[in-house]
Amino acid sequence: MAYWLFKTEPDAFSIDDLHQAPEQSTFWEGIRNYQARNFLRDDVKVGDQVFIYHSSCKVPAVVGIATVTKGAEVDPHQFDLSSDYYDAKSSQDNPRWVGVTLRYEQHLTRPVTLKAIKADAAITELALKKAGRLSIMPVTETEWAHICQLGGAQ
DNA sequence: GCCAACGTTGGC
DNA sequence: GCCAACGTTGGC
Numbered sequence: 001m002a003y004w005l006f007k008t009e010p011d012a013f014s015i016d017d018l019h020q021a022p023e024q025s026t027f028w029e030g031i032r033n034y035q036a037r038n039f040l041r042d043d044v045k046v047g048d049q050v051f052i053y054h055s056s057c058k059v060p061a062v063v064g065i066a067t068v069t070k071g072a073e074v075d076p077h078q079f080d081l082s083s084d085y086y087d088a089k090s091s092q093d094n095p096r097w098v099g100v101t102l103r104y105e106q107h108l109t110r111p112v113t114l115k116a117i118k119a120d121a122a123i124t125e126l127a128l129k130k131a132g133r134l135s136i137m138p139v140t141e142t143e144w145a146h147i148c149q150l151g152g153a154q
Numbered sequence: 155g156c157c158a159a160c161g162t163t164g165g166c
Numbered sequence: 167g168c169c170a171a172c173g174t175t176g177g178c
Contacts, residue, residue, distance in 0.1 A: 009176090033161075033175095056176050114177080133160060133175045 003139040004044060005051040005062070005128065006102070015052045015064040015107060024104035029075050030085045032097060036136035041072045041098050044136070050102060051139060051147065053128070054111075061111035062147055070101035109152030122146050 006028065008014065018026055031037055048068040054061055075097040077085035090096040117123055123146065127137040139147070 007176090035161090060177070135175090 002043065002045065002048045003051075003141060003144040004039070004048060005053050005126070005137050005139050006066075007053045007055045007135040009056045010054045011057065014054065015104075018052065018066060018102065018104045019107070021104070025069060025101055027073070027099050027101050029077055029099045031075070031099060031135060032085065032087070033133070033135055035134055037097060039136045039138070040100055043138075044068055044071065044100050046071055049144065051144075059111070060114040062108065062117075062151060063111045064107045065105040065148075065153060066102040067105055068100055069103045072098040072100055075099045106154055110150070112147050112151045116150065117147070
Protein backbone atom coordinates (compact mmCIF):
# COMPACT_ATOMS: atom_id res chain seq x y z
CA MET A 1 0.00 0.00 0.00
CA ALA A 2 1.27 3.40 -0.93
CA TYR A 3 0.40 7.00 -0.17
CA TRP A 4 -0.21 9.84 -2.60
CA LEU A 5 -1.22 13.45 -2.88
CA PHE A 6 -3.58 14.51 -5.67
CA LYS A 7 -4.07 18.17 -6.47
CA THR A 8 -7.38 19.59 -7.53
CA GLU A 9 -8.78 23.04 -8.02
CA PRO A 10 -11.80 23.26 -5.76
CA ASP A 11 -13.59 25.55 -8.23
CA ALA A 12 -13.46 22.69 -10.71
CA PHE A 13 -13.71 19.67 -8.41
CA SER A 14 -13.46 19.84 -4.63
CA ILE A 15 -13.38 17.35 -1.79
CA ASP A 16 -17.06 18.21 -1.26
CA ASP A 17 -17.82 17.31 -4.85
CA LEU A 18 -16.16 13.95 -4.23
CA HIS A 19 -18.13 13.52 -1.01
CA GLN A 20 -21.40 14.24 -2.79
CA ALA A 21 -20.66 12.23 -5.92
CA PRO A 22 -22.58 9.01 -6.61
CA GLU A 23 -21.12 6.33 -4.33
CA GLN A 24 -18.77 9.07 -3.12
CA SER A 25 -16.54 8.07 -6.00
CA THR A 26 -15.09 9.67 -9.09
CA PHE A 27 -12.87 8.88 -12.03
CA TRP A 28 -9.86 11.17 -11.60
CA GLU A 29 -9.64 12.51 -15.12
CA GLY A 30 -7.74 15.16 -16.96
CA ILE A 31 -4.18 14.48 -15.83
CA ARG A 32 -2.05 15.80 -18.69
CA ASN A 33 1.44 15.71 -17.25
CA TYR A 34 3.76 12.84 -18.02
CA GLN A 35 5.30 12.42 -14.62
CA ALA A 36 1.87 12.37 -13.00
CA ARG A 37 0.61 10.03 -15.71
CA ASN A 38 3.44 7.61 -15.06
CA PHE A 39 2.57 7.47 -11.38
CA LEU A 40 -1.09 6.83 -12.23
CA ARG A 41 -0.31 4.21 -14.83
CA ASP A 42 2.48 2.34 -13.09
CA ASP A 43 2.34 2.90 -9.36
CA VAL A 44 -1.06 3.93 -8.03
CA LYS A 45 -2.83 0.75 -6.91
CA VAL A 46 -6.22 -0.22 -5.53
CA GLY A 47 -6.20 0.31 -1.79
CA ASP A 48 -3.67 3.14 -1.87
CA GLN A 49 -4.46 6.16 0.28
CA VAL A 50 -4.68 9.63 -1.23
CA PHE A 51 -4.55 13.11 0.23
CA ILE A 52 -6.85 15.51 -1.58
CA TYR A 53 -5.13 18.87 -1.91
CA HIS A 54 -6.88 22.08 -2.94
CA SER A 55 -4.74 24.30 -5.17
CA SER A 56 -5.25 27.63 -6.92
CA CYS A 57 -7.59 28.83 -4.22
CA LYS A 58 -7.64 31.11 -1.21
CA VAL A 59 -6.02 28.71 1.25
CA PRO A 60 -4.12 25.93 -0.53
CA ALA A 61 -4.26 22.92 1.76
CA VAL A 62 -4.60 19.19 2.22
CA VAL A 63 -8.30 18.89 2.98
CA GLY A 64 -9.17 15.22 3.06
CA ILE A 65 -8.45 11.59 2.36
CA ALA A 66 -9.63 9.22 -0.35
CA THR A 67 -8.95 5.61 -1.32
CA VAL A 68 -8.09 4.22 -4.73
CA THR A 69 -10.88 1.82 -5.69
CA LYS A 70 -9.90 1.17 -9.31
CA GLY A 71 -6.53 1.28 -11.03
CA ALA A 72 -5.50 3.00 -14.24
CA GLU A 73 -8.01 3.14 -17.08
CA VAL A 74 -7.87 5.09 -20.34
CA ASP A 75 -9.16 8.63 -19.86
CA PRO A 76 -11.92 8.95 -22.50
CA HIS A 77 -11.74 12.76 -22.55
CA GLN A 78 -8.54 12.67 -24.58
CA PHE A 79 -10.63 11.55 -27.56
CA ASP A 80 -13.49 14.00 -26.98
CA LEU A 81 -13.17 16.98 -29.31
CA SER A 82 -15.47 19.06 -27.17
CA SER A 83 -13.50 18.45 -23.99
CA ASP A 84 -10.85 20.72 -22.54
CA TYR A 85 -8.86 17.55 -22.06
CA TYR A 86 -8.90 16.61 -25.75
CA ASP A 87 -5.49 15.60 -27.07
CA ALA A 88 -5.15 15.45 -30.85
CA LYS A 89 -1.89 13.57 -30.54
CA SER A 90 -3.33 10.67 -28.61
CA SER A 91 -4.82 7.68 -30.42
CA GLN A 92 -7.22 4.88 -29.55
CA ASP A 93 -4.48 2.37 -30.36
CA ASN A 94 -1.99 4.01 -28.09
CA PRO A 95 -3.75 6.25 -25.57
CA ARG A 96 -1.55 8.68 -23.73
CA TRP A 97 -3.61 9.49 -20.69
CA VAL A 98 -5.15 7.47 -17.91
CA GLY A 99 -7.08 8.08 -14.73
CA VAL A 100 -7.89 6.12 -11.59
CA THR A 101 -11.04 5.91 -9.49
CA LEU A 102 -11.15 7.40 -6.00
CA ARG A 103 -13.65 7.01 -3.20
CA TYR A 104 -14.12 9.61 -0.48
CA GLU A 105 -12.92 8.63 2.97
CA GLN A 106 -12.98 11.71 5.17
CA HIS A 107 -12.42 15.42 5.51
CA LEU A 108 -9.54 16.40 7.75
CA THR A 109 -10.85 18.05 10.91
CA ARG A 110 -8.29 20.78 10.31
CA PRO A 111 -7.04 21.36 6.76
CA VAL A 112 -3.24 21.25 6.66
CA THR A 113 -2.26 24.37 4.76
CA LEU A 114 0.57 24.71 2.32
CA LYS A 115 1.92 27.38 4.63
CA ALA A 116 2.00 24.94 7.55
CA ILE A 117 3.61 22.26 5.39
CA LYS A 118 6.30 24.65 4.21
CA ALA A 119 7.01 25.75 7.75
CA ASP A 120 7.15 22.19 9.11
CA ALA A 121 10.68 20.91 9.69
CA ALA A 122 9.36 17.34 9.91
CA ILE A 123 8.22 17.46 6.30
CA THR A 124 11.22 17.37 4.02
CA GLU A 125 10.44 14.97 1.20
CA LEU A 126 7.01 16.03 0.00
CA ALA A 127 7.27 17.36 -3.55
CA LEU A 128 4.76 20.06 -2.72
CA LYS A 129 7.47 21.64 -0.64
CA LYS A 130 9.75 22.25 -3.57
CA ALA A 131 6.95 23.94 -5.41
CA GLY A 132 6.71 22.28 -8.73
CA ARG A 133 3.64 21.69 -10.75
CA LEU A 134 3.29 18.01 -10.22
CA SER A 135 -0.37 17.13 -9.76
CA ILE A 136 0.13 13.56 -8.52
CA MET A 137 2.95 12.93 -6.08
CA PRO A 138 4.05 10.21 -3.68
CA VAL A 139 3.92 10.77 0.08
CA THR A 140 6.18 8.83 2.44
CA GLU A 141 4.54 6.75 5.16
CA THR A 142 6.11 8.95 7.84
CA GLU A 143 4.93 12.20 6.32
CA TRP A 144 1.52 10.68 5.66
CA ALA A 145 1.13 9.87 9.33
CA HIS A 146 2.43 13.28 10.35
CA ILE A 147 0.02 15.19 8.12
CA CYS A 148 -2.86 12.95 9.25
CA GLN A 149 -2.05 13.86 12.82
CA LEU A 150 -1.82 17.59 12.05
CA GLY A 151 -5.14 17.39 10.24
CA GLY A 152 -6.91 15.47 12.97
CA ALA A 153 -7.70 12.55 10.69
CA GLN A 154 -9.89 9.86 12.24
C1' DG B 155 -4.03 39.51 -12.10
C1' DC B 156 0.98 39.06 -11.79
C1' DC B 157 4.86 36.53 -12.44
C1' DA B 158 8.30 32.83 -11.26
C1' DA B 159 9.22 28.30 -12.11
C1' DC B 160 8.79 24.60 -14.56
C1' DG B 161 7.18 21.41 -18.49
C1' DT B 162 6.62 20.89 -23.40
C1' DT B 163 7.44 21.79 -28.16
C1' DG B 164 9.85 22.17 -32.21
C1' DG B 165 13.72 23.93 -35.08
C1' DC B 166 18.20 22.93 -35.96
C1' DG C 167 19.57 15.49 -28.64
C1' DC C 168 20.15 20.36 -27.43
C1' DC C 169 18.06 24.40 -26.13
C1' DA C 170 15.28 28.63 -26.95
C1' DA C 171 10.71 29.97 -27.03
C1' DC C 172 6.49 29.31 -25.53
C1' DG C 173 2.56 27.78 -22.51
C1' DT C 174 0.80 26.51 -18.06
C1' DT C 175 0.57 26.06 -13.19
C1' DG C 176 -0.18 27.82 -8.98
C1' DG C 177 1.19 30.79 -4.97
C1' DC C 178 0.80 35.25 -3.67
